[in-house]
Amino acid sequence: MPIAPLRLLTILGTTLAAVSLATPSLAHPHVWVTTKAEIAYGEGGRVTGIRHAWTFDASYSAFVTQGLDANKDGKLTPDELAGLAAENTANLAEFAYFTKMKVAGKEQAFADPTEPRMAMEGDKLTLSFLLPLKNPVAQGRGVTAVEVYDPTFFVSFALAEGTDVARLSGAPSGCAATVTRPKADPAAEGKTADGKTAEAKPGMSEAFFEALTSASNYGVQFANRIIVACP
Numbered sequence: 001m002p003i004a005p006l007r008l009l010t011i012l013g014t015t016l017a018a019v020s021l022a023t024p025s026l027a028h029p030h031v032w033v034t035t036k037a038e039i040a041y042g043e044g045g046r047v048t049g050i051r052h053a054w055t056f057d058a059s060y061s062a063f064v065t066q067g068l069d070a071n072k073d074g075k076l077t078p079d080e081l082a083g084l085a086a087e088n089t090a091n092l093a094e095f096a097y098f099t100k101m102k103v104a105g106k107e108q109a110f111a112d113p114t115e116p117r118m119a120m121e122g123d124k125l126t127l128s129f130l131l132p133l134k135n136p137v138a139q140g141r142g143v144t145a146v147e148v149y150d151p152t153f154f155v156s157f158a159l160a161e162g163t164d165v166a167r168l169s170g171a172p173s174g175c176a177a178t179v180t181r182p183k184a185d186p187a188a189e190g191k192t193a194d195g196k197t198a199e200a201k202p203g204m205s206e207a208f209f210e211a212l213t214s215a216s217n218y219g220v221q222f223a224n225r226i227i228v229a230c231p
Contacts, residue, residue: 029150029153029154029155029156030154030155031056031057031060031154031155031156032056032057032060032155032156032158033054033055033056033057033155033156033157033158034054034055034157034158034159034160035052035053035054035055035148035157035158035159035160035165035224036052036053036159036160036164036165036166036167037050037051037052037053037146037148037165037166037167037226038050038051038053038166038167038168038169039144039146039166039167039168039169039171039177039226039228040130040132040169040170041168041169041170041171041172041175042136042170043136044138045138045139045171045172045230046136046137046138046139047101047103047108047133047136047137047138047139047144048132048133048136049110049111049130049131049132049133049136050099050101050130050131050146051115051128051129051130051131051169052097052099052127052128052129052130052131052148053126053127053128054126054127054128054157055121055124055125055126055160056124056125056126056127057124058123058124060125061120061123061124061125062123064084064125065081065084065120065125068080068081068084075120076120078117078118078119081117081118081119081120081125082116082117082118084118085116085117085118085127085129086116088116088118088127089113089116089127089129090112090113090116092113093112093113095150096110097110097113097131098148098149098150098155098157099131099146099147099148100146100147101133101144101145101146101147102144102145103137103138103139103142103144103145104137104138104139104140104142104143104144105142106137108133108134108135108137109133109134109135110131110132110133110134111132111133111134112132113129113130113131113132114129114130114132115128115129115130116128116129117129139175139228139230140230141230141231143227143228143229143230144227144228145225145226145227145228146225146226146227146228147223147224147225148223148224149182149222149223149224150222153222156222157222157224158181158224159179159181159224165179166178166179166226168228171228171230172230174230174231175228175229175230175231176228176229176230177226177227177228178226178227178229179224179225179226179227180224180225180226180227181224182221182222182223182224183221
């Protein structure tokens, strides 16, 4: 049975056939993304937006890039991936880019994303784009808080390891970012201890997940958070 085919088609631009063949019938999530983020600041120390870098799992990367090697040289260049990058970034608007940002306690609205780019690194595809705020806002002595997650848990987001996972660009002197990873382990959802697909829990069938919408709060337990504090 196809698993939420239109949802994956809308979010990430793959094909209905690929979704039907690639996704287990009783497993969530279906796509895994490792994330990095850069919080951008502008004139007067105002927060201007966030630059995302999302690296997709190898299986999804292979499906979505089929047929894109235009010159048949066995390598995918950013130019060959440019159309897919622009399409996928635009399609994310329906889901608010899986991103929430609050500055000094107030949730911010995003403008249209810019600078979409895709690059294949080894067997994994990375999508990067700049997500600007509609109105740059002064942080003052409050904090800037960013959350990245899928409310329906169709896509699992996990912060990358390393010191460059949360960077600041143009921030006032003394500002620093800290990261908080979810207590729940998204990698273990739907899996047994040996990594095999587990039986669905009561009330947690595929139908349960398909009924979730972008307004749901199920996925918040897997949210990755970046907090920026300034003196």
